[in-house]
Amino acid sequence: MTDHTAAPAQPPSPGFRDLLHAQRVWDTELPDFDPATAPPAPLPLFHTWFAEAVAAGQPEPHAMSLATADAEGLPDVRTLLLHDADERGWHFASHATSAKGHQLAAHAYAALGFYWPAQGRQVRVRGPVVRCTPAESHADLHARSTGALAAALTGTQSEVVGSVAELHRAADTAWERARAEPDAEAPTWTRYVVEPAEVEFFQGDARRRHIRLRYRRTGGGDWTSELLWP
Numbered sequence: 001m002t003d004h005t006a007a008p009a010q011p012p013s014p015g016f017r018d019l020l021h022a023q024r025v026w027d028t029e030l031p032d033f034d035p036a037t038a039p040p041a042p043l044p045l046f047h048t049w050f051a052e053a054v055a056a057g058q059p060e061p062h063a064m065s066l067a068t069a070d071a072e073g074l075p076d077v078r079t080l081l082l083h084d085a086d087e088r089g090w091h092f093a094s095h096a097t098s099a100k101g102h103q104l105a106a107h108a109y110a111a112l113g114f115y116w117p118a119q120g121r122q123v124r125v126r127g128p129v130v131r132c133t134p135a136e137s138h139a140d141l142h143a144r145s146t147g148a149l150a151a152a153l154t155g156t157q158s159e160v161v162g163s164v165a166e167l168h169r170a171a172d173t174a175w176e177r178a179r180a181e182p183d184a185e186a187p188t189w190t191r192y193v194v195e196p197a198e199v200e201f202f203q204g205d206a207r208r209r210h211i212r213l214r215y216r217r218t219g220g221g222d223w224t225s226e227l228l229w230p
């Protein structure tokens with residue numbers, strides 16, 4: 001019988017711990033945020049903060065974490081790119097046959113997280129997820145780069161690949177097809193929208209007087225906001 005008893009955890013090496021504890025947080029001047037000046041709905045504030053993150057030189061401000069739950073209710077998370085943020089919600093795209101696609105098909109609810117350390121800011125979004133129409137998904141894919149199309153045409157996302165060489169062969173073939181057929185279809189490519197039920201804005205403070213402003217959707221569809229303890 002196989003012994004599945006876990007081996008005792010080894011303590012981190014002193015070099016790692018010293019390196020970890022030497023890291024600084026927000027080693028820069030942070031902006032002020034007065035929640036009394038916040039708009040009545042979260043979307044305009046998100047647009048403003050996003051523009052300010054870009055102006056502050058934040059690398060890849062459109063990168064975000066997407067959290068979903070699998071069939072057993074266990075959490076899963078990955079980083080991907082925001083495709084839009086409008087009155088419908090926060091948009092992203094993936095293959096419907098990917099791990100996240102299967103998870104959203106079974107439990108259409110998700111959370112997003114943005115982190116912009118250049119300004120000590122975070123934004124969290126939670127809500128139900130809806131699939132866009134095939135036409136919108138097609139337009140989403142073909143509004144992007146040749147590389148994005150090639151990636152969408154490469155293999156089957158989240159499935160096991162036999163080797164790096166196999167991955168490279170498939171990728172090369174997909175690049176050739178994407179260049180030759182810029183309107184090529186990727187039938188499982190799907191655009192999704194997180195319809196926000198809650199949106200939280202976090203402004204860090206060097207003295208740890210962090211501001212957390214949470215918007216919650218009311219039963220009538222309007223927004224209410226409240227401050228949270230950090």
